Amino acid sequence: MKRVGFWAFVRKESLHILRDPRTMLIVLGIPVVQLLLFGFALSTEVNNLDFSVAAPHRSEAVRQLVERIAANDCFTFRGYVDPQQIDRELRRGRADVVVVFADDFDRRMADGISAGGGEAGGCVDDGRAAVQLVFDASNPNMAAAGAGYLQRLLCAGNAPGAEVEMHLLYNPRMKSAYNFVPGIMGLLFILICSIMTSVSIVREKESGTMEVLLVSPVRPVGIVFAKMIPYFLLSCVDLAVILLLARYVLGVPLSGSVAGVVAISILYLLLALALGLFISTIADRQATALVISAMLMLLPVIMLSGMIFPVENMPGVLQALSCAIPARWYIEAVRKLMIQALPFSAVVREFGILLAMTVALVAVALHKFNDKLE
Amino acid sequence: MNDREAVISVRELTKCFGAFTAVDHLSFEVFRGEIFGFLGANGAGKTTAMRMLCGLSYPTSGWGRVAGYDIATQGEEIKRHIGYMSQRFSLYDDLTVLENIRLFGGIYGLSRREILRRAVGLLRRLGIRGEAHTRVRSLPLGWKQKLAFAVATLHRPEVVFLDEPTGGVDPLARRQFWELIYEAAAGGTTIFVTTHYMDEAEYCTRISMLVDGRIQALGTPAELKCRFAAESVDELFRRLARGAKRAQE
Numbered sequence: 001m002k003r004v005g006f007w008a009f010v011r012k013e014s015l016h017i018l019r020d021p022r023t024m025l026i027v028l029g030i031p032v033v034q035l036l037l038f039g040f041a042l043s044t045e046v047n048n049l050d051f052s053v054a055a056p057h058r059s060e061a062v063r064q065l066v067e068r069i070a071a072n073d074c075f076t077f078r079g080y081v082d083p084q085q086i087d088r089e090l091r092r093g094r095a096d097v098v099v100v101f102a103d104d105f106d107r108r109m110a111d112g113i114s115a116g117g118g119e120a121g122g123c124v125d126d127g128r129a130a131v132q133l134v135f136d137a138s139n140p141n142m143a144a145a146g147a148g149y150l151q152r153l154l155c156a157g158n159a160p161g162a163e164v165e166m167h168l169l170y171n172p173r174m175k176s177a178y179n180f181v182p183g184i185m186g187l188l189f190i191l192i193c194s195i196m197t198s199v200s201i202v203r204e205k206e207s208g209t210m211e212v213l214l215v216s217p218v219r220p221v222g223i224v225f226a227k228m229i230p231y232f233l234l235s236c237v238d239l240a241v242i243l244l245l246a247r248y249v250l251g252v253p254l255s256g257s258v259a260g261v262v263a264i265s266i267l268y269l270l271l272a273l274a275l276g277l278f279i280s281t282i283a284d285r286q287a288t289a290l291v292i293s294a295m296l297m298l299l300p301v302i303m304l305s306g307m308i309f310p311v312e313n314m315p316g317v318l319q320a321l322s323c324a325i326p327a328r329w330y331i332e333a334v335r336k337l338m339i340q341a342l343p344f345s346a347v348v349r350e351f352g353i354l355l356a357m358t359v360a361l362v363a364v365a366l367h368k369f370n371d372k373l374e
Numbered sequence: 375m376n377d378r379e380a381v382i383s384v385r386e387l388t389k390c391f392g393a394f395t396a397v398d399h400l401s402f403e404v405f406r407g408e409i410f411g412f413l414g415a416n417g418a419g420k421t422t423a424m425r426m427l428c429g430l431s432y433p434t435s436g437w438g439r440v441a442g443y444d445i446a447t448q449g450e451e452i453k454r455h456i457g458y459m460s461q462r463f464s465l466y467d468d469l470t471v472l473e474n475i476r477l478f479g480g481i482y483g484l485s486r487r488e489i490l491r492r493a494v495g496l497l498r499r500l501g502i503r504g505e506a507h508t509r510v511r512s513l514p515l516g517w518k519q520k521l522a523f524a525v526a527t528l529h530r531p532e533v534v535f536l537d538e539p540t541g542g543v544d545p546l547a548r549r550q551f552w553e554l555i556y557e558a559a560a561g562g563t564t565i566f567v568t569t570h571y572m573d574e575a576e577y578c579t580r581i582s583m584l585v586d587g588r589i590q591a592l593g594t595p596a597e598l599k600c601r602f603a604a605e606s607v608d609e610l611f612r613r614l615a616r617g618a619k620r621a622q623e
Binding site for chain 2: 208
C-alpha cells in the first residue's frame, strides 16, 4: 500500500502547474529570455571598437596593416588623424583606440624582413615600439580585451619566430556566451527547481490543504516526491531548450560529451529540488520561502559561483565560501564538458561533490520534514 | 448494529510540550453513529487532542484507540479509516469538482471506476451535478464546504473529524451542512466535531467541554443543561470557560 495515491498526486501537481499561467511563464519563459539576454546584450566581449590611425607616412606597409585590422569585424576604421590630435580624438569619443605608427615604421619593417624576420609589424625588438596603441581605458575591461586582441592581430602572420605567441584555447574570440551559458544553467535550475517547489509546498501549508494530506494515508515522503516529479520533468525540458539555444542560436560549441552534460545537469536538478524541499521545511509562508530562496541562493549563485566573477580572483574567505555553493561545482563541470570538451572523467570530482551535497540535503530535509509532523 | 460500540476510546490521554501540559489526562468514549461535539475555548487543547486522535502527533502518556487501532502505534492504519475536514477550506481551488474527487479517491486507494461511481452519487446528493467540471474556486462557500465534507467521507470512513467546519458560513448554509452531517451519522459514520457556534452544539448527540486541557463536562446537551441549570449550551459554556486559567488567544 506504499504507493497509495502517488500517481493521483503527480497528476494533481501537474494540473496545478498547467493551470497557472504565471508558473508556466516563469518555468518556460525565463530560461529563454535570460539566455538570450546574457548571450547577446550583456556581453563582456569586445565587439564594436572604433579605431583611428596616426601615421606620419601613409606607406604601403601602414595601409596594409590598417586594412588587416579594419577587415576584422570587431574593429571599425574611423580614419587617419594627426599625431597631435590623438588625445582630442579619444576625448571626443570618435575612437576607442588610436593606432600610432612610428616615424621610421617602413624602415624598421624592411630591416626586420631582410634580417630574417626577427621582428614584425607591431612587435617590439629594440625597446622602442614600431606601433603604439593608445586606448581610452575609462572602461578597463574593454580596453584590456581590445588591447589583447589588437596585439594578436598585429603580430599574426608576419611574425616568423616572434618571441611571444599567444593562443587562446577553447574560446579564441573570447565570446562571453561560452562563459555565460554554463553560468545561466547553474542559476536557472536553482531558480526553477528550488523556488518553485518550495513555494508550492509552502502554499499548501498556507492554504491548509497540507493538513488534510497529512491526515490521509499518503506518506509525507510520497507527497513531497509527487511534487518534485512535474518540476523535474519541466526542468528537463528547460535543459533541452537551453542546450539547443546555446548550440544553434548562440553558437556555443557543445564540443564535449552531451551525455555528460545531461548527466551532471540531472544530478544538479535533483540537488536543486532537495534545496527547495529544505527551504519549505523552514518557511511557513510563501513570501518567506521566496525571500529565503532569493537571499540565500540567487545572490550567492550570482556572486560566488564563478558565473560572473572568477572564483580564483576572490579573497580566501569568499573562495572558501564558494565551495559550499553547489552552482560553483556545477558551472565548473559544465564549462569543462561543454567548452573544453574534456571527457566525463575530468569532472568526477565535481560530480562526487554534487552527489554528496544532494544526499546530505535530502537527508536533512526529509528529517526536518518528518520532524514537523510531531 | 450495536449502538454502544465505542469507535473512539481514550484513557488518560496526555500531551505535554516541555513543561506545558496541553492535554491533561483525557478519558472518554465515542460510540458508533454519534455526533460528538468537542467544545472548548481557543487554547483549551482541542486541536492538540484531535491531532493525536488523527495519528498526527504522539501522546506523551495515556492510551487511545480510533476505529480499532492504537493511536500510538498504528497511525497509518488510523489514517486509512478516518476522514478529516479542517476549518480552513480543504479542497484545491484550481482543480475542478471532479478532479478533487478523483484526487482524494485516489489517495485513499479507490479504483478509478469506484471513484466515478461514488462521484456521480455524491454530485447528485449535493445537487451540483452540473458543476462537475467547474473549478472549485468559483463555487459559493456554502457549496464548497458541503463538497469538502462529501469528499472527506468519500472513502466511507468510520470516523470523520471536523475541525470547526462551518466557520464563516451564513446560517442557512450551516443548517444545510448539518443536514449532511445527520445523514452521514444516520448511515453509521461517527462524527467528531469541534465548533465554537454554541447553537450547533445543540445538534450534537453528546458534547464535551474542554477547559485547560481537561474535560469539565460531558453528556447530552439536555443532561448538561439540566445538571448545570443553564438555559442553553452557550450559557453553560461561558460559565465553565470563566474558570479557565490559561489566557485565551
